[in-house]
Amino acid sequence: MKNTPEYLLHRLVYAMDKVADRILVENFAITYNRFRFIAALQNSGELTQHALAVLLGYSDPAVSKMLIELSKEGYVTIKTDPEHGRKRLVSITSKASKLAVKGQQLLHAHFTEIMKKAKVDSNQYAISTKKILDAMAVKMQRQ
Numbered sequence: 001m002k003n004t005p006e007y008l009l010h011r012l013v014y015a016m017d018k019v020a021d022r023i024l025v026e027n028f029a030i031t032y033n034r035f036r037f038i039a040a041l042q043n044s045g046e047l048t049q050h051a052l053a054v055l056l057g058y059s060d061p062a063v064s065k066m067l068i069e070l071s072k073e074g075y076v077t078i079k080t081d082p083e084h085g086r087k088r089l090v091s092i093t094s095k096a097s098k099l100a101v102k103g104q105q106l107l108h109a110h111f112t113e114i115m116k117k118a119k120v121d122s123n124q125y126a127i128s129t130k131k132i133l134d135a136m137a138v139k140m141q142r143q
Contacts, residue, residue, distance in 0.1 A: 016111070017032055020032040020035075021033075023110060024103055024106075028103060030099065034066065035099075035100075037052070037067075037070060037075075038092055038096045038100050039100050040055050041076065041090060041091060041092040042092055042096070042097055042100035042101070042104075045091070046090065047089070047090055047091075048087045049087070049090055052067075067090060074093055074095050074096075075092060075093055075095060076091065076096060077090070077091050077093060
């Protein structure tokens with residue numbers, strides 16, 4: 001079981017998350033969990049709170065709690081959707097946008113270096129990973 005693709009993938013993701021957390025805390029004093037929210041908004045633009053929850057795979061209450069914290073820290077703004085009074089629109093601030101760019105660059109450089117040390121072609125790895133994600137997306141839509 002230790003050498004199956006699914007086991008190794010879970011171990012890899014866990015290790016990457018831990019390393020990303022350490023790098024971001026050391027360099028920007030932000031956890032990887034919080035950074036994921038900022039990066040998601042940087043990449044997707046303004047989203048409803050619910051759309052952000054779906055994108056990140058969190059519950060609506062968990063996202064609500066995190067957004068309160070990120071708002072207090074000046075990373076996000078939250079406003080009521082003028083077209084749908086019950087929906088909340090979330091966007092990142094310029095402070096968070098700068099952090100997202102720097103953080104993504106730092107993480108990319110770090111993991112690119114790891115790929116080089118492991119003698120893995122990062123482009124081929126990305127292509128293979130994308131194929132797996134696409135296949136999983138199709139399977140998830142059927143459920």
